[in-house]
Amino acid sequence: MSGLRAEGLRVALGGKPVLTGLDLDFKRGEVTAIVGPNGAGKSTLLSCLCGLRRPDAGRVTLDDGPLLTFKPRERARRIAYLEQTPEVAWAIDVETLVGLGRTPFVGAMGLGADDRTAVAAALTRTGMTAFAGRLVNSLSGGERARALIARALAGAPDWLLADEPLTGLDLGHQYDALELFRRLANEGCGVILTLHDLASAVRCADRIIVLAAGRVLADAPAADALSPAVLAQAYGVDARVTAGQAGPLIEVLGRSPAASV
Amino acid sequence: MAAALATPMAALARAVVPRRVVSLNPCLDAILVQVADRAQITALSHYSADPSSTSIGALGRSFPITYETAEEIVALRPDLVLAAGYTEAATRAALKRLNIRVEMFGVPSTVEQSCRQIARIADLVGHPERGSTLIARVNAALAAAAPPMGAPRLTALVFESGGLVSAAGTLVDELLTRTGFTNAAGRYGLRQTGPLSLEQLLADPPQVLLAGEPAPGAPTWADRGIHHPALASVGPRMYRAAFPQHLTFCGGPVLIEAAAVLSRIRQNAMRARA
Amino acid sequence: MTRRAVFIMVCLLALLVLLCGLSLMTGRVWAPISAWFDRGDVRWAIVFELRVPRTLLAIAVGAGLGVSGAAMQGYTRNPLADPAALGVSSMAALGAVLTLYLGAGGAQPWIIATAAMAFALLAVILLLALAGMGSGMVSFVLAGVILQTMAGAGVALALSLAPNPWAVSEIVNWLMGSLADRSLDEVRFAAPFIALGVGLILFTGRGLDALTLGERSAASLGIDLRVLRGLLAVGVALTTGASVAVTGVIGFVGLIVPHLLRPLVGARPSALLWPSAVGGAVLVLGADILVRAIHNGSELKLGIAMAALGGPFFFALLISLRRRTA
Numbered sequence: 001m002s003g004l005r006a007e008g009l010r011v012a013l014g015g016k017p018v019l020t021g022l023d024l025d026f027k028r029g030e031v032t033a034i035v036g037p038n039g040a041g042k043s044t045l046l047s048c049l050c051g052l053r054r055p056d057a058g059r060v061t062l063d064d065g066p067l068l069t070f071k072p073r074e075r076a077r078r079i080a081y082l083e084q085t086p087e088v089a090w091a092i093d094v095e096t097l098v099g100l101g102r103t104p105f106v107g108a109m110g111l112g113a114d115d116r117t118a119v120a121a122a123l124t125r126t127g128m129t130a131f132a133g134r135l136v137n138s139l140s141g142g143e144r145a146r147a148l149i150a151r152a153l154a155g156a157p158d159w160l161l162a163d164e165p166l167t168g169l170d171l172g173h174q175y176d177a178l179e180l181f182r183r184l185a186n187e188g189c190g191v192i193l194t195l196h197d198l199a200s201a202v203r204c205a206d207r208i209i210v211l212a213a214g215r216v217l218a219d220a221p222a223a224d225a226l227s228p229a230v231l232a233q234a235y236g237v238d239a240r241v242t243a244g245q246a247g248p249l250i251e252v253l254g255r256s257p258a259a260s261v
Numbered sequence: 262m263a264a265a266l267a268t269p270m271a272a273l274a275r276a277v278v279p280r281r282v283v284s285l286n287p288c289l290d291a292i293l294v295q296v297a298d299r300a301q302i303t304a305l306s307h308y309s310a311d312p313s314s315t316s317i318g319a320l321g322r323s324f325p326i327t328y329e330t331a332e333e334i335v336a337l338r339p340d341l342v343l344a345a346g347y348t349e350a351a352t353r354a355a356l357k358r359l360n361i362r363v364e365m366f367g368v369p370s371t372v373e374q375s376c377r378q379i380a381r382i383a384d385l386v387g388h389p390e391r392g393s394t395l396i397a398r399v400n401a402a403l404a405a406a407a408p409p410m411g412a413p414r415l416t417a418l419v420f421e422s423g424g425l426v427s428a429a430g431t432l433v434d435e436l437l438t439r440t441g442f443t444n445a446a447g448r449y450g451l452r453q454t455g456p457l458s459l460e461q462l463l464a465d466p467p468q469v470l471l472a473g474e475p476a477p478g479a480p481t482w483a484d485r486g487i488h489h490p491a492l493a494s495v496g497p498r499m500y501r502a503a504f505p506q507h508l509t510f511c512g513g514p515v516l517i518e519a520a521a522v523l524s525r526i527r528q529n530a531m532r533a534r535a
Numbered sequence: 536m537t538r539r540a541v542f543i544m545v546c547l548l549a550l551l552v553l554l555c556g557l558s559l560m561t562g563r564v565w566a567p568i569s570a571w572f573d574r575g576d577v578r579w580a581i582v583f584e585l586r587v588p589r590t591l592l593a594i595a596v597g598a599g600l601g602v603s604g605a606a607m608q609g610y611t612r613n614p615l616a617d618p619a620a621l622g623v624s625s626m627a628a629l630g631a632v633l634t635l636y637l638g639a640g641g642a643q644p645w646i647i648a649t650a651a652m653a654f655a656l657l658a659v660i661l662l663l664a665l666a667g668m669g670s671g672m673v674s675f676v677l678a679g680v681i682l683q684t685m686a687g688a689g690v691a692l693a694l695s696l697a698p699n700p701w702a703v704s705e706i707v708n709w710l711m712g713s714l715a716d717r718s719l720d721e722v723r724f725a726a727p728f729i730a731l732g733v734g735l736i737l738f739t740g741r742g743l744d745a746l747t748l749g750e751r752s753a754a755s756l757g758i759d760l761r762v763l764r765g766l767l768a769v770g771v772a773l774t775t776g777a778s779v780a781v782t783g784v785i786g787f788v789g790l791i792v793p794h795l796l797r798p799l800v801g802a803r804p805s806a807l808l809w810p811s812a813v814g815g816a817v818l819v820l821g822a823d824i825l826v827r828a829i830h831n832g833s834e835l836k837l838g839i840a841m842a843a844l845g846g847p848f849f850f851a852l853l854i855s856l857r858r859r860t861a
Contacts, residue, residue, distance in 0.1 A: 047751075050755055051755075052751060052754055052755055071757075072754075072757040072758065072759055073757040074757075075757065076755060076756050076757030077757070079755070080755070081751075081752065081755035082752075083749070083751050083752055083755075086748045086749050086751075086752050087612075087748065087749045088747060088748065089612035089746070089747045089748075089749075090612075090747050090802035090803065090804070091797075091802045092747065092801065092802050092803055096801070096803055097747075100744060100745060100747060100748060100756070101756070103741060103744065103745045103756040103757065103758065104756055104757040106741065108738075108740075108741070110805075151748075307832075307833065328563075328832065328833045328834065329833075330563065330715055330716065330834050331585055331715075331716040332562045332563050332564055332581050332585055332586075333563045333564070335564075335577060335580055335581050335585070336563065336564040336577060336578070336581065338577055347704065349708070349715070349716065351715060351716040351717055351718075352715070352716045354716070354718060355584070355585060355716040355717075355718060358584060358718060359580050359584055
C-alpha cells in the first residue's frame, strides 16, 4: 500500500512534550491540511513525516517500510519538503534554484537532459517560465514563493510536504497555489500542508487534521473537521461555520470560555 | 687507505684558496673584512651597509652586498659562503642542494670562541697569519683594558638594542668581567638575554648603567625604557654612560674597540664616585 | 559546467601557463628563456633548482587555499569564510611550531606536517560547530578572528619559550608565509596531501549547492550533512595543514578568489570549486612573482603581500555586505 503513515509518534523538545502519541494514515492523491493553534506541533509533525526528525517513540513508515531505513537519496526522490520561508543564500537565478530540486537525482556531472526537462516542467506548472533567468533575490515575495514551490516539484515527488506554503502570498497567488496543490493531488501526489488560514484549508483540502497541544482533536473530510466544538477547543474561540459561495465560511464571534486543551 | 688519501686531499683543499667569498651575517662580515683580501670578498650581508645594524661602519658600505636569498647567492657564483644560524633554513638547504660550499658559524659566547671563529675564517680564506695577528690584537686590547690588580669591581648592566639586557654567559658578559665590571644581570634572575623591568632596576640599581643611543633614523620602541624619567631618581648612585649599540652586536675585531670604550667608562665611573 | 564557466576556466588556465613562464624568469636575476637550456649558465641552476619548485609550490598552495575558501563559504553560506582569516592556518602553524620546537626529536617533516594538519582539523571542527549553531555572520567571523589571534599568540609564546636564539625571526617566518628557496622535496611532500584534500573538497559540490536552501531543506533533498561536514573538515585540514607546514601562513587567497569569480561563473557553490582552485593558483603565483620582482631591499614575505592585498579587500567586502543586509 503506497502510503505514508505515522505510528505512535511521540516527540519532546527541551523536555516539553510536543507530539503525544499520534497515529495517522496518509494516502496519495489527497490533499491533507494540518491546522491548529501556534505551538500545536504542526511543523514538528511534518518534520517527522519527511524524515528530518527522529521521533522519541513510534515511527513513520513509507510504503510499509520504516522511513528512517530508506537511503536519504531514495527518500528525497519520493518525498519533497518545502520548509517555511527557506533562505536562498546565494544570488542564483530561478532556473538554478529549481534545479536544486533535482539534487536527489544528479550525480557528479551535474544536471542531465532529464533533469533539465523536469526543471522546465516545474517552471511551467508554477507559471515561472518567464522568470527562469531572473535572480531570486530580485523577485517579489509571491514570485519567490512560487519559485520555491517549483523547486519542490522539480523532483516529481510522490509526496509533497509543505510547511505554511502560503506565507507571503497575496490573495491571487494564494488561490493559484491552492489550485496547484489540488491539481497535484489529482495527478496522484500525496499533498500534506500545514496551514494557518482555515479558509484556505477548507478550500483545497480533502481532509483536515486539527492538531492542538500535540494531540489530534479532529480528523475528518474538510469542513466536517471544523465544528464549533473543535474550534472552541483548539483556538479558544466561539465560531460559527456557514456555507459560502465558494465553500464553508468561518465566522469568529468572540472568545470562548472553553480553553484550549 | 682512507688515511693515505686524506693527507694529499687535505693539502689540495688547503691549496685551493677561495676567490669568491660571500658572507651572510654581519658579525662574520666584520671578521672577513679584516682577514681576507678585498678581491676575495664578493659580497657582504646587507646589514653591513645599514648604519643601524653594522659593526664596521663606513667600511661595510664599500663592499657589494647581498640580501641573502638563494637566487642572489647563486648568481654571485661563490666558492665559499659564510653563514650563521640567523640564515634561513630553507636558504641553507637550497645552497646545499646546489653544491655550494657553506661554512656554518654559531653565536660566540666567550672571547675564546670568538677568537676561534677569527682563526677559522682566516684559515678558510687562506690567510691564517692575519687571523693570528687579529687575535693577538684582541688579546692585547683586553689586557690593556683590564683593571689594575686589586682594584674594586663595579657592578654594571648593558642594554643591548631593543631594550634587552645582556645576561651571564654571553660575550658582552665576559667583556664586562675582563674590563673590571661585574654583570649585574644575574642579580635580577636574568638567565638569558632579555628585557628587564625598570622596577627591578630601580629597586636594586647597578653602579654603572651602559645603554646605547639608538642611531638617528633607526628608532625602536623597545629602547624607550632607557630614557625613562624614573631612572633619573636613582641619581648619583648609578653612573650612566653611552655604550654604542654597534659594539654589542658582534665579537671578533669589534672587541678591540669595545674593550677600549669599557676601560674608559670604568675610569670615568671611578672618578665620578670619588 | 556551463559554457561560460568553461570559458572562464580556459582563460584562467591560459593565464596560469603564462604566469608559470614569467615565474621562471623573474627574480633578482632575470633569466630569459635562452638561459633555460644552457646547463653551464649559472641561471640554469636558479631556474631549475629554485624557481621550478617555487612555481609548483605556489600552484599547489594557491589551488588548495582557493578551493578551501570556496568550499568553506559554500558550507557556512558566509562569503567571509576563509581558512586563513578564520584561524585555520594559524592553528596549523601552532601545531607545526609546537612539534618542531617543543616536541622531542620532532624535526621530521612528516611529523610536523601531521601536527599541522591535526591542529587545522581542530580549528575547522570548532568553526563548523559554531556555524552550525546558527549564530549569525558576525559571531562566526568573530570566532574565527579570536581563533586566529589565540593561535598566533600561541605560536609566539611557544617560540619565546623554546631555547632558540633566533626565536623572533622564526615567529615572523611562520606567521608571515613565504615560498622563498623551497625545494622539490617540499613540493613532493606537500603536494599529495594538498591533492587529496582538494579531491575530498571537490566531492562536496552537490551538498554545498543543496545547502543554498539551508540545512533542513538540504537534508530533505537527501544530503547527509554529517558526511558533508566530514569531507569538508578533512579536506580543508589536509590542504591548509600541508600548505602551512611548508610555507607558513599565507592568507586571504580563499577569501579573494571565490569573491572575484562569483560574478563570472555564477554564485552556485559547486560551480566555484574548480575555478577557485585555478584562480587561487593564479593569485598566489602572481603575488609571488610580484614579490620577487620588487628589488628594493630584502625580499618581501608573501604572507605580508597577501595581507596588504587582502586586508583592504576584506574590509571593502564587509562594507558592501553590511550595506546589503542593513
